[in-house]
């Protein structure tokens with residue numbers, strides 16, 4: 001509806017609702033009610049350009065997923081692209097003073113002279129160019145180095161500016177003069193990043209909330225994902241940080257924006273400082289250090305298939321993350337947490353001794369001899385039973401809760417693995433005479449499981465987008481695949497899905 005011949009078009013409540021639904025669906029961006037004037041303001045010009053009379057007409061256009069180009073325009077209008085050179089400068093001090101020296105140390109120990117960094121949500125390019133300048137300056141000379149910086153954004157307009165790499169004096173004011181002199185050359189309209197630096201950066205349109213658009217085959221030493229996730233809702237943030245974590249080198253770092261606190265959002269990353277995060281597991285698979293107290297309280301986790309209500313753990317109950325190959329039991333009360341795709345976690349409980357434990361395994365049997373035995377069900381089950389018995393548990397009292405073997409991956413390799421795992425674990429427990437009192441196997445989604453070892457209660461949450469889990473499992477499976485041809489012959493890895 002037009003407010004007047006030349007006045008702004010009014011955005012009605014149902015139109016705003018519809019637009020924010022589309023924006024959320026396409027970009028994961030969660031717009032609060034207070035953003036209504038901003039949406040109305042930013043889309044006025046687009047309506048005029050298209051000759052549309054009302055926001056309802058525009059909504060009809062973007063509701064149709066066939067209109068991908070207009071959806072892109074919509075997101076371009078809505079995204080907030082504020083950025084600057086050396087924004088949040090402590091991250092670049094960290095890159096220069098900690099990350100690069102660590103890489104140099106590894107190079108001295110024989111690792112290749114290779115650096116991979118991702119600026120995820122790079123806006124108009126100031127962030128990736130600052131990264132490139134910092135790295136190049138810290139290395140002194142790029143000769144012999146294989147440095148690649150991926151810079152991505154959803155907004156095609158900002159990507160174009162980023163790649164064009166021309167900035168005016170005002171924008172360059174935060175770049176120290178020696179760096180400006182070394183890495184920029186004068187052009188019409190300002191200064192352009194020079195060819196040596198431009199050669200380090202690749203630009204790509206990547207929608208951070210659409211994991212199918214990532215298609216990234218490398219692992220990064222550092223991921224900058226700053227001032228982007230702030231616009232997403234919590235489940236989207238959780239999935240995003242899991243996905244980013246899966247693309248970090250075990251020695252890598254994830255840097256978030258000053259107001260993006262990952263506490264409770266990720267159980268695969270732990271904070272080093274407010275905005276610096278590292279993967280939980282070191283290359284050896286051992287934990288880097290104690291897991292911080294979770295901000296997500298268990299009441300947020302829907303109940304498991306067992307008839308239990310929400311847990312009320314004492315605040316001092318330790319929480320332990322169990323990775324692939326992990327086995328843990330406790331007689332003093334612990335909350336064991338894991339995330340599963342096609343893998344299996346078995347939770348055993350002795351109600352009388354109040355001893356409980358969990359394992360997390362990848363495949364039923366070991367045919368390679370090359371990997372930690374606890375990655376295989378047949379060993380992981382024995383290890384869990386033994387650990388429980390050492391703590392005073394008695395085998396005849398054990399009951400089991402079994403989770404995983406998710407079928408979310410289609411008819412490819414992990415689907416096949418999931419089925420084998422489910423068959424194996426149920427047969428194993430039946431043979432051992434251990435009753436299965438609850439199970440969630442073969443779901444069409446990944447699972448997050450928390451097991452209270454004292455009470456024997458399990459809390460399960462399903463989530464559909466879990467690239468972190470899927471990727472981690474794929475990597476484990478790929479490692480096994482290359483370890484043994486006879487084994488690879490048995491299960492087709494990375495078959496056409």
Ligand SMILES: C[S@@+](CC[C@H](N)C(=O)[O-])C[C@H]1O[C@@H](n2cnc3c(N)ncnc32)[C@H](O)[C@@H]1O
Pocket residue numbers: 026027028029079080081082083084087120121122123124127152153154155158206207208209225226227228231257
């Ligand atoms: C405020 S800027 C941050 C730029 C830079 N990282 C910084 O901290 O200076 C946020 C950027 O995230 C991008 N963005 C928003 N949603 C996105 C999504 N779903 N996928 C990829 N980028 C997105 C926006 O287009 C915008 O350029």
